Structure formats: C-alpha cells, structure tokens
Amino acid sequence: MPNTDYPDDWYAIDTTIYHRSVKMISAVTKLLSVKIKIHGDSQVQEGDIFLFNHFARFETFIPQFLIFEQTGAYSCAVASSEFFKDDSLLASYLQKVGALPHDHPRLFSLLAAHILRGHKVIIFPEGGMVKDHRVLDHQGQYNIYSRISGERRKQHTGAAVLAQGLEIFKAAIRKTYNAKNHAQLARWQEHLKLDSVDQLLINALKPTRIIPANITFYPIQTSKNWLSTGVELFTNNLSFRQTEELLVEGNILLKNTDMDIRMGQPIDPCITSTWWSRQLLQATTADFDSLDAVFAINASPKNCQQHLLGLYLKSNAINIRNQYMQAIYTNVTVNLSHLAATLIMHCIENGRNTISRSDFLTALYIAVKHLQHNTHINLHRSLLNPLDYNDLITGTSTRFQHFIHAAQDSELLIEHADSYQFLPKLLQEQDFDSIRLENLIAVYDNEVEPITAVRDTIISALAQCHTFDKKQLAAWYFEDECRDLIWEYHAYRKSQYNDINSQETAEADPSPFLLTPESSNSVGVLLIHGLLASPAELKDYGNHLVQQGYTVMGVRLKGHGSSPYALRQQTFEDWYASVLRGFDILSAHCPQIFVSGFSTGGALALKLAAEKRPQIIGVCASAVPVKFVNPAFMLVPLLHSANTLIDWLSSYEGIKPFIENGSEHPLINYRHMPVKSLYELRRLIEAMNACLADIDIPVLIVQADNDPVVAFKSATDIMDKLTTVQKQLVVINTHRHGILMDNIGGTWDAIRTFMCSCQPVTTCLTASADYATAHVSDKTTVTSLKQPL
Structure with missing residues (x-):
C-alpha cells in the first residue's frame, strides 16, 4: 500500500552532495578490485528510463555514477521504503541524491517530472536481489522468487507504466501547444521548474526510451575475504544472510572481478501501435491537465474512454515488461x-x-x-x-x-x-x-x-x-592466432605508447599465414621468423615452398607485428608457445613436418627439434644468435636487471627500456628493441644449448661468414654441441644478416636440397643422393660433419 506520510513533492536533488558522491564513488572504485566496463555509449545518451537486474547490493548505486560520468545528467532511483522509515542520516542522504521510496503515492508523477527536467531514472524491475539468477520457471516463463511472499512472481511493470504515462503527457503538451493554450503551458513549465516553455516543448518532442541493461559479474567467488573476517572480529551475531552477502559481494569488490554493464537496444512504449489506440489517445488527451491525472487513469478514470484507455495501457504494459525483461536477461x-x-x-x-x-x-x-x-x-x-x-x-x-x-x-x-x-x-x-x-x-x-x-x-x-574434423580444429587454432594479433595491436595502440609507436616504420602485413598447395606432397614446413620481425619476413620464402607442393605455416611470435611495447611484455616461453601452436595447426594438415627458423626463430626451431616429435623429419636453423658481433649485447642481462630494479623501486620506466635498432628491412622489423627481449633471447639461447645434444634428427645450420649481427662462431658452437649423425653447416659468403628472407647466395636451394634428403625419394625427386660435399652456387658451400664431435 502507498505510504501517505511522505511529503507530497518529495525532495529536489542536492547537486552539491550529488557531485561529492560521484567523486567519492569514483575514488572508491579505483581502490577496489572490481573492474567496471559499460557497453553501449549511444544508449546511455539516448535513454530516459534504465532498467537493471539485481544480484549484489552495491551495484544499485553504480549505474547512477556511470550515467552521470558519461552524460552529465543526474539520475534518480527507486529504492526500498525500508530506507526511509526513520529520519536517519542515511534516509536524508538518499533523499538528496535522488532516491525515491517505492511506495510513495505519487511515485510515477515524481519520476516523470524528473525525466521532463532532463534527468534519468534508474529502476530495478525485479524488485529485489535475485541471488539464484533463476528467472525462468519450468514452463519457460519469466518470473522470480519473492522473499516477501516466499513464492515466485512476475517482474514489475512499473517502468512500462512510467514510460506510457510520459508519452501521454507529452502528447497532451503537444496538443496544448497546437491549441495555443499558452497559459497551461506556462503552468506546466512553472510546476516542473523548467527555464522556459521552449524547454518544455523540446522535452515533449523527444520520444521516451526504455533502456534494458544487464549487469554480469565474473568470476563469482565465495571464499573468505578480509571484509568478512574483519566484521567477524567485531560481532558474533551475524545472520547467515549477512555472512553470505559479505562473502560473495565482498569478493566481487575485492578479488579482481569484472562487472560488465551491457545496455540493450532502446524500447519504445508504443502506446499508439494500432489505429484504435491512436484514436483513443486523441480523444482523451485533453482530459489530462497534470501528471497526476495521467497516472490516475486506472485507479479513477473519469469516463468510459479513459477506462478503455486504462485497460489498453495495462495490457500494453505487460507486453512492454515482457520485452524489457527478455532484453535484460538475454544481454548477459x-x-x-x-x-x-x-x-x-x-x-x-x-x-x-x-x-x-x-x-x-x-x-x-x-x-x-x-x-x-x-x-x-x-x-x-x-x-x-x-x-x-x-x-x-x-x-x-x-x-x-x-x-x-x-x-x-x-x-x-x-x-x-x-x-x-x-x-x-x-x-x-x-x-x-x-x-x-x-x-x-x-x-x-x-x-x-x-x-x-x-x-x-x-x-x-x-x-x-x-x-x-581435426582440420576444422586447426582452422580455429589459426583463426585464434589471427585474433591474437588484432587484440595485441589494439591493446598497444593507445596514446600512452605513442612515444615509440610513432617512430616505427614497419608496414608489411604481420599476420601469420597458412599456405596450401594445389597438389600436396604431404610434407609441411613450419617457418619461424626472427626477433623484431614478423611472418612477413618469410612470406616470400613460404610462397616459394608452396609452389613446390609443401604446406607452409608461418607463425607469429607473440609480441611481434604490433608494438615494441607488446614485445617488451613477452618471455621466450611465450614465443615458444607460439611455435607450438603453429606446429599443432600444421600437424592437422601434414603427417611430416620440416621446421625452418631464422635467427631467434632458428633457436626456437632447434628447441622444438629436441622434443623428439615423430612428425618432425628435419630442421634448419639460419643465423642463430649464440654470439653477437657487437660485444655490447653481452651487457644486456646487467641492463635488464637495472631496469627491473628501477621498475620495482618506483613507478618510472627503467633507465633504458628500448634500444634503437638499425634494420636491413625497416618495413618489417621494429625500429626499437626492448632490452627485456634481448634478455629473453639470452635465456632462449641457454635453453637451446642445453638441449642440442637431445636432437636426433637431421639438422642444417646456415650462417653468413660476415654476418654484421651474429658472429660466425655461433654456427660452429652449435655444430660442436649437436650429436645427431646427420648435421650440416652451410656457409653463405655475404655481409648481410637476412640471408633467408633475401635468398642470398642461393640459401633457398641449399635448404631445399637438405629438405629433400630428409624425405622419401618419392616426395622429393630432385633431391641429391649424395650431399656430403656440394656447391649450391658460386657463393655457397655446404660442409657435412656426419660424425659426432
């Protein structure tokens, strides 16, 4: 029953206290672990009446804060009358920030007046918390458990009633304007405390929109938290209900929970959806001289026409309720x-x-x-x-x-x-x-x-x-690799990373690639690019291989092709995980796989070869950076440690987080190299060295004799540690580092000859039967070291 003890006009929003509350909520949410994300900016701007499901107590004040933050509009909300029973500090505060008791006899008129002033209205149509999230009965009908009755009931139609009443009153304003009844317009303007009649007319022309919204928490946790523990220290008589709420809702606030607020599509009150409803509204509009008269239509209709309109509105409100409840629950x-x-x-x-x-x-x-x-x-x-x-x-x-x-x-x-x-x-x-x-x-x-x-x-x-089908799974895995690049790109394209991103020159497509031949030879080739590069580094080589019947997978190492800042966050284990995912994709297409990696990719290829996977028939590692021509790179672990220490001691960046990189291929490579990535490379080389003796398949090492980046001794060190009986070293006579990308000195032919030696004769008829010593070109020498060293 409505409570007649409330003041007739209730209370105006105290804007000073409202602004202070917004600042307080903003400060508190930044301290808490709950991460609030709102989806649907346009709906926030467009909506008048916002509806939310209800699962936790604190969520009842979040929507007002978010709406004000995005639109600058004040919001009032319907709250339980229990908060207003006493003349308490809480009751006074709620009144000043726009909360209205649900049993106020003029509730709808007061809410409608707020909307006509440009405010928003927040309603929880379930009428209480739905802890079990059970909103469908066994017949598939929407209803919820009512704590008051102990039974299940339908959700409330109040939002629909409010929207319908607003549309009727707006129609009355427009009709009054057309009738040139300026005195009535002035009375409405004064009553609503609007600045002018023009503002009243503008508001009357705007359609009323209901925005159904869903709040979803993830994950929901029930373990002990410091809030519940702290309360237990000071009281021994917590009810089970209070304990449960402290555990569940305390964890939402304190334990890294995502709070997704998703705005649904606007709902039209549609009070004139049929010709007869339009006629009925037209006939009765003149009778409504106030908001109270509009919302009294069901309780005390003045004539037969109002009675019929009231019956229609009641039926229509149920349909609207069903629409917005479905939208709320399906926007999880x-x-x-x-x-x-x-x-x-x-x-x-x-x-x-x-x-x-x-x-x-x-x-x-x-x-x-x-x-x-x-x-x-x-x-x-x-x-x-x-x-x-x-x-x-x-x-x-x-x-x-x-x-x-x-x-x-x-x-x-x-x-x-x-x-x-x-x-x-x-x-x-x-x-x-x-x-x-x-x-x-x-x-x-x-x-x-x-x-x-x-x-x-x-x-x-x-x-x-x-x-x-395993190929369908592989197709999804490949799609995931492409999705990963998109997510990474967007995550590190924010303004805070512009200092480095704005200087980058790479333009080539960094996407992973999977190339399938028209006629397959049943052998796959896994291509692994180098540090600072992307799959684009080996795309031309991949196209060359696919023309020979090979299925080719070019992996993208995590952190590459997006931003040097992204690369700075990765470990060599992350790079290796990228290789394993690429290997799984290719395995679905080919029973036999040859692995070929360049530079850092070569080290990853050798590490993969050591795992003794039966599909791998051979491996080629080109320009593996065991030792560097520039001795300064040896100081990287020390520099990285200094950066880490500074990051730990303060919020500032390390002393030198990036080193400028002069690349042979500026359209592919990062211009800036994270110091941490060089540190991770050193870790990778250590891991690779530790497992070289475990490789028991054919291995080809390719190295330029005058590589400006990688010292030639890198190749001989690897050869010394390999114990497989089938190992070769190909020496390319050049001053360039990118021997594989640019096919310097016939590198591709050298690798092809070796690949053929790893395959049955039927799959590679052009293979050389004897590859102990051969001349691949005038600038390339293949040296075989068959015996263990």
Missing part, C-alpha cells in the same frame, strides 16, 4: 563459467555423472568457437581474446582451473586424473540465501538459461567432440 555477458556450468548441468540432468577431461575441454573449446560467430550473443572478452582461452583445450587455462577448484570446494564435483565426476548435490534444492555459497554452478547455469543458443551450442559441441 557470457563467460567460460557459464559454458562449463551449462555443460555440467546438461550432463547430470540427463543421467551422465562423469565426463572425460578430454571431452569436457574439447566441447568447451568447440562451443567457444561457434559462439564467437553468433552475433546475437555477448561474450566476455576472455572468450574473444585467444590469450585467455587458447590454453583451454590443453587443460592449463587459469580461468577453467579456478572454476573447477571452486566447484570441488563446494563438493559439486570430483576431479580425477582424466575425468570429472559430478555429485548429487548439483541437483539438490538450495535455500535462496545459500545457493551462491552451496551451488555456484546452478547460479551460472540459471543466468544463461534464457539464452537458448548457449545451451544448444554446448549440447551440439558435446556431441561433436569425438568426431570433429
């Missing part, structure tokens, strides 16, 4: 926990209590790739950025492991060596206030249940995981 930002939870609940609901680890991970990956191409679903950025999900299928995904460990802690599943066992607790009914602690899998599953495409995709992926 879908994450990996949603997919995993949906897969688990599908399995256990269909009597499947165990699933192999391989099937689980493969099904999740297939689902991710399918959903990426579904434009009607909003994926969390971790399902769009390969850096976050490309280790999913190997089971090393940090996000997946976090989900599994949380499920184990809640006794929802058991992780075995090669399978997962789902426990009966998953299907047990949980109390509304305990479900977030006891069964987060059900909470995640409930949250995406309205998005039928998610469940359908998961079920389909599970059915496909045994029979899926």
